Every structure is written in C-alpha cells, then in structure tokens.
Amino acid sequence: MKFAIETKDLTKKFGEIVAVNKINLKVKNGETFGILGPNGAGKTTTVRMLNCILRPTEGTATVGGFDIIKEPDKVKRITGLLPESPGVYEKLTAREFLEFMGDLYDVPHSKLYNRIDEILELFELKNRENDLLEGFSRGMRQKVLLAATLITDPEIIFLDEPISGLDPASARMVKDMIKLLVSEAKKTFFICTHMLSFAEEMCERIAIIDRGQIKIEGTLEEILRESKAKDLEKAYLKIVGKEAVEKTLLEWRT
Numbered sequence: 001m002k003f004a005i006e007t008k009d010l011t012k013k014f015g016e017i018v019a020v021n022k023i024n025l026k027v028k029n030g031e032t033f034g035i036l037g038p039n040g041a042g043k044t045t046t047v048r049m050l051n052c053i054l055r056p057t058e059g060t061a062t063v064g065g066f067d068i069i070k071e072p073d074k075v076k077r078i079t080g081l082l083p084e085s086p087g088v089y090e091k092l093t094a095r096e097f098l099e100f101m102g103d104l105y106d107v108p109h110s111k112l113y114n115r116i117d118e119i120l121e122l123f124e125l126k127n128r129e130n131d132l133l134e135g136f137s138r139g140m141r142q143k144v145l146l147a148a149t150l151i152t153d154p155e156i157i158f159l160d161e162p163i164s165g166l167d168p169a170s171a172r173m174v175k176d177m178i179k180l181l182v183s184e185a186k187k188t189f190f191i192c193t194h195m196l197s198f199a200e201e202m203c204e205r206i207a208i209i210d211r212g213q214i215k216i217e218g219t220l221e222e223i224l225r226e227s228k229a230k231d232l233e234k235a236y237l238k239i240v241g242k243e244a245v246e247k248t249l250l251e252w253r254t
Contacts, residue, residue, distance in 0.1 A: 002065060004029045004156050004188040005050065009059035012045050019045040021212040022059060027205075032182055032189040034203030036196070038240055042212040043192040044084060047160050050190070051081050064155050080149035084160040084192075090134035094125055094144050097133060101148045115151065122184070123147045123177060139170020146177055156188045157181070163198060171198075178202060200232050210240040 005027035012020040020042040027033045035043050048054040050063055052072035060067060066074040089097060095116060102112040120126050123143055133141060142162065149157055162178065163171040175198070182189060193199050199206050200220060207217040216223055216239060220232060229235035 002029065003027060003062070004031070005033075005061065005063050005190060007046075007050075007059065007061040010046070010049060010056055010061050011058035012042075012049060012054060013057040018212050020049070023209070023212075023214045025207060025214065025217070027188065027190060029188055030186055032191065032202060032204045034191045034193060034199040034206045035209055036193055036199045036206050036236070037209035038194055041194075041209045041240075043194075043209060044160055045212075046209075047081070047083075047158050047190070047192055050075075051079055051158060052076055077152070078155045080152060080154035080157045082145055082149045082157075082159045082162055084164060086145050088133045088141055088145065091132060093130050093132055094136075094147075095120065095129040097144060098148055098151055101151045105152045107152055112151075115153065119147045119150055122180070137170065139166055139173050142166065142170065142174050143177060146174065146181075150181070150185070154187070156190065158190045158192075160192045161194070162191065163193075163195070175202065196232050196236055206232075208236065208239050215239045 003026045005025065007023055007025045009022040009024060010020060011018070011022050023046065035046065037043055045054065049056050050061055050068060052068050052075050055069065060069050062068070063075045064078040068075055089100070092100060098116045098119065099112065102116065107115070120129050125144065125147065128140070133144065136144065146162070159178070163174050166174065178189070181187060191203060205217070205219055206223060208215045216226060218226065223232070223235050224230070227235040227238050229238060
C-alpha cells in the first residue's frame with residue numbers, strides 16, 4: 001500500500017534537546033489523521049519537517065511518495081499548510097489575498113481565477129470577497145487562511161492547531177469547513193491539536209505524542225481498548241499525565 005505520509009525514525013534535535021524522537025507513522029491516502037499532545041510535545045516540529053521547513057537530524061519521511069530530504073520541492077508542490085500562527089495582509093481583500101497566495105505558488109492564471117471563484121463559493125465567502133481582511137473576525141480570518149491552503153489544489157493538507165484561541169462559535173465554523181473539505185475534496189488531512197474533543201470529533205485515527213515520542217496510535221476504539229480507558233480524556237490522562245490534561249482542558253475553556 002502506498003501511504004500519503006510515512007515516517008521512518010524521524011528525529012529532530014535542537015542541541016541537546018530532542019524535540020522529536022524516532023517517530024514512525026503511516027497515514028493512508030484520503031485519511032483524516034490527528035496527532036494529539038500537550039504543547040511542546042513535538043507536534044509542530046513534526047509538521048515543519050514533513051513540510052520541508054526543518055531538516056530532520058536523523059531518519060526521514062515520504063510525503064505523497066516524495067522524500068522530504070531528497071525531494072523537498074516536489075513535497076511542497078503537493079502539500080498545503082495552515083500553520084499555528086499564520087499572518088494575513090490586512091489591507092488586502094479576501095479575493096486579493098487568495099490571488100496573492102496563488103501567485104506566490106506560481107498557480108497559472110488560467111487556473112487561478114476559476115479556482116478562487118470555486119473556493120470562495122465553497123467557503124461561503126462570496127459576499128465578503130471584496131472586504132478588507134482587517135475587518136474580519138479571527139474566525140473569519142481563519143476561514144480565509146484555510147481557503148488559502150487549497151489554492152494549489154494540494155493532495156495533502158496540514159493543519160496545525162486550526163482552532164486554537166478561537167471562541168466556540170468560530171471554532172464550530174472552522175470545524176464545519178474542515179468536515180466539508182473532507183467530504184467534498186477527498187484530501188488527506190494531517191491535523192495537530194492539543195484539544196481532546198477536537199481530535200475525537202474530527203480524526204479517523206489519532207496518534208498521541210508526548211515529549212517527542214509517539215505513545216499510542218490507532219482509531220479511538222483501539223486507543224480506548226489498549227489503554228483500558230472509558231473515554232479519550234481518561235486514555236490521555238494515563239498516557240501523558242494529569243498535569244498535561246488539566247492544562248489542555250483549561251486552555252479549551254478559555
């Protein structure tokens with residue numbers, strides 16, 4: 001079987017600090033895969049390596065069949081990334097921002113404008129397409145940024161904490177858009193989160209990472225069975241510890 005993402009002892013060290021420690025993952029084509037863990041567990045570092053932003057210290061990975069070390073340009077052409085703290089150009093309209101992103105990634109104009117029209121329609125942004133982004137709420141900005149990840153029509157989409165810091169209504173809107181993309185676009189999604197309910201609701205399979213190591217991986221049912229827990233919170237508590245769970249729940253409530 002050809003996997004959308006496959007890591008082989010993927011490791012990243014910053015001096016003596018081991019941020020990611022020999023992780024081995026296999027993500028199927030068309031799957032919504034979540035990597036769940038507390039802040040500082042190694043989620044973002046993993047995503048940056050898989051998107052060829054950081055070079056592994058040891059090990060390697062393939063994304064869409066391309067080696068992240070030997071073929072970084074090919075990897076970047078088939079992926080879309082929504083980072084944890086993205087920025088927008090507030091003096092651009094939603095349409096102008098999508099045009100800018102398309103030009104940045106060399107999308108031919110013969111395809112770009114039709115694609116933007118389709119994305120604006122899909123994301124229900126047509127009535128706001130000519131409004132400046134400075135007037136958008138944080139949730140609406142996240143919606144535009146999510147739309148921008150599709151501008152190259154990527155095979156594999158990486159979302160790093162896509163609802164972190166959003167109010168419940170905005171978080172619901174972004175989750176609904178991700179679900180729509182999963183059902184309509186039939187893409188592979190790799191989602192990083194520290195929010196238990198988000199991972200449980202959105203992901204077909206979950207890997208729990210702590211201190212750079214994958215502790216457990218599987219469907220929700222498999223994780224509960226293996227950890228002998230009644231729900232994901234209790235399983236997470238057993239795996240990463242009470243302090244991390246309390247911190248995660250506190251951040252979600254705020």
